Amino acid sequence: AGATLLGFALAWSDSWEYWTRTIRHTDRIGEASLNTDQNIAGALARIGLGEHARFVLWVLGCFLVLALTVWAMRRVLRAGEPTLALICVALFGLVVSPVSWSHHWVWVLPAILVTAVVGWRRRNVALAFVSAAGIALMYRTPIDLLPKHHESTANWWHQLFGMSYVWWALAVIAAAGLTVVAGETARAEGRRAEREPALISDVNVAP
Incomplete structure (x- = not known):
């Protein structure tokens, strides 16, 4: 104000x-159908649906992604990874927003960094993969497969690749929810605690 x-x-x-x-x-x-509008609404606009059908499917898609995000976020928070939970919420906002131009996707960089760090720390292959995929996505973006200002004329596989930002965001959220669980931290701490007495005893018996 x-x-x-x-x-x-x-x-x-x-x-x-x-x-x-x-x-x-x-x-x-x-227009919402431009290839740089990377969200559910943009993807639906590019396949030529009517305004009413597009709105209904957009609302339904938003609720589905909301359910996925809440589920993933709760699991990630229980696992003690609040930064990764924040990334999930940020990507959710981009996916369901009525307009998310490609330059709005500034959360991609912290998402790549966070998934890489958490993936390395937890030896989590899924998070490491989505981190690497994010780098590839920014280096060579598949949204250029859609002809600019004629996006609705593209064939079905161009349409699928043309919403690559959305697929990647959903993959990050799903990977976080499926593979980051609270028990991993406890097990890692337990293994570390088991090793420490052995190391201490080795030091004590050393001449």
């Missing part, structure tokens, strides 16, 4: 134009 008031103070006419006229014209930022 303070920043908005400051904008009015510094640029009254521009602020008035934006808040009374421009803000209502959401089509100025581009």
Whole structure:
């Protein structure tokens, strides 16, 4: 609110134009079917569905992803990995948002780092894989397989690859929920505790 008031103070006419006229014209930022709109809504728009059917499927998809995220987040939190839980929530927001342009996906970098660190620490192959896949996704993005401004004309496999950001985010959430469990930490600590007495006894008997 303070920043908005400051904008009015510094640029009254521009602020008035934006808040009374421009803000209502959401089509100025581009169509939802553009390949850079990486979310459920964008994927549905690109396959040529009508507005009503698209809305119903989008709402249904959002609830399904919400259920997946809540389940994964609870398991990850019980396993003592709050940062990974935060990553799951951030990716959920990008997937279900009505508009998530490719430059909105700034959470990809921390997601890659967190999954790599947790994967290394827990010797978790699934997290290591999605971390590497995230790097590959940013280096060579498959969304370019969709012809710009003609995305709805692409064939089915281009459509699947064209929503690669969404698939990757879902893979991260699913991998976190399926493979990061609380028992792993306890077992690792137990193995470490078992090794420590042996090391101490070796030191004591050493001449």
